[in-house]
Amino acid sequence: MAVEVPFLPRALPLRLGKLLGRWGGSVWEYAPALVLLAALVGLWELMVGVLDTRPYILPAPSAIWDALIDKGHLLPNHIQATATEAVLGLLAAAGGGVLLAVLIASIPLARRVLYPIIVTSQTVPAIVLAPLLMVWVGIGLESKLIVVALVGFFPIVVSTVDGLASADRDMVALVRSMGASRLEELRHVLIPSAIPGFFAGLKIAAAYSVIGAVIAEWVAAKEGLGIFIIRSQASFRIDQIFVAIAVIALLSIALFVAVHLLARVASPWKYANDQGENGS
Amino acid sequence: MSEAAVAIHGLRHTFPGSRPVEVLDGVDLEAAPGAFVSLVGPSGCGKSTLLQVLAGLLAPDAGEALIEGQSTVGEPGLAAYMPQKDLLLPWRKAIGNAVLGAEIAGEPKAEARQHALDLFERFGLAGFEESWPSQLSGGMRQRLALLRTFLIPRHVLLLDEPFGALDAITRREMHQWLQEVWASDARTVLFVTHDVEEALILSDVAYVMTPRPARMAARFEVDYPRPRRPEIVTEPEFVADKARLLAALDGASSE
Ligand SMILES: Nc1ncnc2c1ncn2[C@@H]1O[C@H](COP(=O)(O)OP(=O)(O)O)[C@@H](O)[C@H]1O
Ligand SMILES: [Mg+2]
Numbered sequence: 001m002a003v004e005v006p007f008l009p010r011a012l013p014l015r016l017g018k019l020l021g022r023w024g025g026s027v028w029e030y031a032p033a034l035v036l037l038a039a040l041v042g043l044w045e046l047m048v049g050v051l052d053t054r055p056y057i058l059p060a061p062s063a064i065w066d067a068l069i070d071k072g073h074l075l076p077n078h079i080q081a082t083a084t085e086a087v088l089g090l091l092a093a094a095g096g097g098v099l100l101a102v103l104i105a106s107i108p109l110a111r112r113v114l115y116p117i118i119v120t121s122q123t124v125p126a127i128v129l130a131p132l133l134m135v136w137v138g139i140g141l142e143s144k145l146i147v148v149a150l151v152g153f154f155p156i157v158v159s160t161v162d163g164l165a166s167a168d169r170d171m172v173a174l175v176r177s178m179g180a181s182r183l184e185e186l187r188h189v190l191i192p193s194a195i196p197g198f199f200a201g202l203k204i205a206a207a208y209s210v211i212g213a214v215i216a217e218w219v220a221a222k223e224g225l226g227i228f229i230i231r232s233q234a235s236f237r238i239d240q241i242f243v244a245i246a247v248i249a250l251l252s253i254a255l256f257v258a259v260h261l262l263a264r265v266a267s268p269w270k271y272a273n274d275q276g277e278n279g280s
Numbered sequence: 281m282s283e284a285a286v287a288i289h290g291l292r293h294t295f296p297g298s299r300p301v302e303v304l305d306g307v308d309l310e311a312a313p314g315a316f317v318s319l320v321g322p323s324g325c326g327k328s329t330l331l332q333v334l335a336g337l338l339a340p341d342a343g344e345a346l347i348e349g350q351s352t353v354g355e356p357g358l359a360a361y362m363p364q365k366d367l368l369l370p371w372r373k374a375i376g377n378a379v380l381g382a383e384i385a386g387e388p389k390a391e392a393r394q395h396a397l398d399l400f401e402r403f404g405l406a407g408f409e410e411s412w413p414s415q416l417s418g419g420m421r422q423r424l425a426l427l428r429t430f431l432i433p434r435h436v437l438l439l440d441e442p443f444g445a446l447d448a449i450t451r452r453e454m455h456q457w458l459q460e461v462w463a464s465d466a467r468t469v470l471f472v473t474h475d476v477e478e479a480l481i482l483s484d485v486a487y488v489m490t491p492r493p494a495r496m497a498a499r500f501e502v503d504y505p506r507p508r509r510p511e512i513v514t515e516p517e518f519v520a521d522k523a524r525l526l527a528a529l530d531g532a533s534s535e
Binding site: 179 | 336356369385
């Protein structure tokens, strides 16, 4: 049943429900996960109490909560910096990833030349790359974007290439019989076929993008959750580090869910037949 | 005599591979402008292969295939081609699928769309313009694929078993309906089927093909008056013609 929400147009909550689909339709599915999480946090609180751990080794959840209340006002700026880096880096990864995927899928030579290089690029850990980038492009936004993009473009390239390759040969032949050019084949058949693969890759990239940004900030930055962690560590505020961890987790999940929703909007034909299940 | 809309001379093709498949063994065919021509042959004899050559998708080993005098080798887009599978694009709504060919042929979008919308009723698709292909029944998908083919601005239609996947009742309806649509259109149709009755009901000319490797076994002129009602299948003349066509098919098979 649709719930009337004051101040919102009626259609909005309904639309959101449709958009969220299985996510929104069955919050109950996630109840066991939440219960388990709560139990673990409870156990943690209990153990810290019983064992009487030092707070600079392992603080209790309640102490972490206190740290959040105490230092929470510092967070918005850091969160904004990290989120900006993550989102812009993700966009760069998506743009570059799709471009590379199209090249690889349509030019055999590009496949042979680029694929090995792309795979090799993934063997260089971000934590090694970040300091080099600081030297080359400075400690500004650019170096963080590059780290996030380098972490994110790989899954996007791989799954978009797979998506392009999964296109129905007969559909390509059909549009060719209509006199379509290579570019029109790409536009009408190959790219739409690759949309699900692209989003599968983008989801993975989204899940790692915040971590990518944090690692880059770690090396050098003026603002961001990475810098917040470094400063907390320097002053032995382990509780603050845990606050940062929780914020990073929430940010990553938020980005992941955002990509999931975007995928739904971008491929409406996939959800054409389950309106009845979630619509009301 | 005017130039043939479709002309095929000595067409040969073998699919290469570790076990090469010889499919076409010197096929000849001609279709006059505006004629409805059927190609009847057993499954696997090479009917779809022949249409792919005419659609410009497959280069034959030898022989020529001409649409309105122009060779189709390496030249797709000369005829409107409907493959055996409906191949609707799942990411386009019914109306989007209908205009695909017209769009690629360079027709202005708004115009193509209006033209298509006007025809949805005729093709029994009224009310489903904004549906996704996955929401349509088998018969509707087939009609939509046919509509898409009709909207391609070409004089020759190549239809590969357009009703092959339909049940007998829907098929009979489609025969009536296709005759109407074709009569108002004056385009040349090359219609592939393995159903002898279907060929007789619809065609001006029916070609019978041999099993693989295919040649033409026989050519029949079918001149019953039009429109041809479904009841025609019980008339003595029809029954006799059907027997002759079947005999040609069987004769070709037992060679
Ligand atoms: N791409 C291909 N490669 C190899 N063999 C093929 C290919 N396409 C079709 N064939 C074979 O050629 C023969 C004729 O196929 P087809 O033209 O589809 O027959 P029909 O449409 O008359 O049923 C079949 O034996 C089929 O297996
Ligand atoms: Mg066939």
